[in-house]
Amino acid sequence: MRLRGSAALLTALAALVATGLVAGPAAAGDRQSGRCALPRTSAHHSLGVDTWNEDYPRPARSLDAVMIFLSFPDSEPLLTPRELASDHFPATSDFFRRASYGKFALRPHPLPGWVPMPADSTSYAIQRDWSAENRTAYLRDAVAAADSRVDFSQYDIVYLVADPDAPGVDSDATKVVNFDTALRADGTDIRRVVTVFEKHPPDRHVLAHETGHVFDLPDLYHRPSDGKGDWDTHVGDWDLMGSQFGLAPDPFGWHKWKLGWLDAGQVECVPWGTTSRFTLDPLSAPPPAGGQRGNARLAVVRTGENTALAVEARDSTGNDRGACSEGVLIYRVRNGTASGGGPIEVVDTHPRTEACWDSSVYPPLADAPLGVGERFTVAPEEARVEVAERTGSGGWTVQITTG
Numbered sequence: 001m002r003l004r005g006s007a008a009l010l011t012a013l014a015a016l017v018a019t020g021l022v023a024g025p026a027a028a029g030d031r032q033s034g035r036c037a038l039p040r041t042s043a044h045h046s047l048g049v050d051t052w053n054e055d056y057p058r059p060a061r062s063l064d065a066v067m068i069f070l071s072f073p074d075s076e077p078l079l080t081p082r083e084l085a086s087d088h089f090p091a092t093s094d095f096f097r098r099a100s101y102g103k104f105a106l107r108p109h110p111l112p113g114w115v116p117m118p119a120d121s122t123s124y125a126i127q128r129d130w131s132a133e134n135r136t137a138y139l140r141d142a143v144a145a146a147d148s149r150v151d152f153s154q155y156d157i158v159y160l161v162a163d164p165d166a167p168g169v170d171s172d173a174t175k176v177v178n179f180d181t182a183l184r185a186d187g188t189d190i191r192r193v194v195t196v197f198e199k200h201p202p203d204r205h206v207l208a209h210e211t212g213h214v215f216d217l218p219d220l221y222h223r224p225s226d227g228k229g230d231w232d233t234h235v236g237d238w239d240l241m242g243s244q245f246g247l248a249p250d251p252f253g254w255h256k257w258k259l260g261w262l263d264a265g266q267v268e269c270v271p272w273g274t275t276s277r278f279t280l281d282p283l284s285a286p287p288p289a290g291g292q293r294g295n296a297r298l299a300v301v302r303t304g305e306n307t308a309l310a311v312e313a314r315d316s317t318g319n320d321r322g323a324c325s326e327g328v329l330i331y332r333v334r335n336g337t338a339s340g341g342g343p344i345e346v347v348d349t350h351p352r353t354e355a356c357w358d359s360s361v362y363p364p365l366a367d368a369p370l371g372v373g374e375r376f377t378v379a380p381e382e383a384r385v386e387v388a389e390r391t392g393s394g395g396w397t398v399q400i401t402t403g
């Protein structure tokens with residue numbers, strides 16, 4: 001649906017403009033991005049950014065994560081907990097530090113020893129989409145086994161890491177389990193746990209992906225109904241919530257906005273029916289030195305009540321150092337589409353070509369970004385994006401025309 005078709009939205013915009021006049025220029029930046037802030041919906045892991053879902057820990061400042069290593073009677077572990085902890089840390093904390101521009105620290109607390117489970121690894125029938133009964137038995141046993149060694153009230157995140165060499169452990173089963181009824185331990189509610197069944201070494205960025213769910217980020221891959229088709233048609237390599245093997249895993253600017261790692265002043269809300277020209281700093285570049293503000297990192301065109309186009313610059317630096325191509329990336333955001341249903345869709349500005357076929361998770365989208373001197377009209381939204389130049393400090397000057 002196009003903007004002009006939405007009476008409710010236009011009313012809301014008029015109200016915002018009115019309050020903006022009263023509030024004065026100091027608040028103008030916030031109100032500008034506020035017009036582009038899609039509302040949060042009841043969809044699982046909705047991409048609405050107007051409010052935070054308090055059921056989830058918000059990754060601001062720091063969070064503490066306990067990592068519990070589970071061994072089983074049917075297998076003598078070949079690895080030490082320390083070796084398994086180093087599969088994930090400090091890499092995962094480093095990833096989030098870079099992604100958040102230093103605003104968020106994930107503090108891991110790996111237990112030094114194995115916690116013995118009471119039953120054989122094979123007894124839980126661990127697998128992707130395993131039965132609720134077996135999974136509940138596993139989780140209850142794990143929390144009970146660890147309870148004497150862990151004060152769960154001290155932690156925001158719980159990682160349960162199974163001995164990768166135990167015969168019943170299936171790496172496809174790694175996921176976040178959200179409880180309908182919270183588990184109670186040490187006077188605290190455990191609402192969810194991350195169950196890790198990875199091999200050693202694990203999939204790249206797998207723990208960061210699962211931790212993204214703990215922060216209410218959705219799956220961006222598309223799960224084919226037969227399990228055999230292509231999973232990565234929606235976002236390809238862009239953003240770790242697509243594939244844990246993606247070449248450019250830095251979270252989308254939209255995700256960073258949702259999490260609070262981009263503030264309102266770093267989001268350029270492009271008014272409908274205008275031509276706007278501005279500079280975007282690369283999403284994965286560190287913040288400017290000396291406490292300077294820098295340019296916006298995300299531009300948004302609101303295209304309807306529940307839809308938006310997002311535009312950001314992707315460089316091969318920081319978390320994206322392995323990116324296949326650099327340029328200005330465009331994607332569609334839908335706040336009412338649930339996790340795994342395609343809430344984000346990357347726009348391929350080079351639909352006839354592919355890139356990095358030997359390393360990309362989805363080569364057709366590996367060359368999706370727009371390069372300097374190129375222009376592309378996103379249909380049916382009728383938004384024209386043009387990359388004018390690169391600035392001396394590495395920014396990308398972009399012109400967007402809508403309506």
Ligand SMILES: [Zn+2]
Nearest residue numbers: 209210213219
């Ligand atoms: Zn996932």
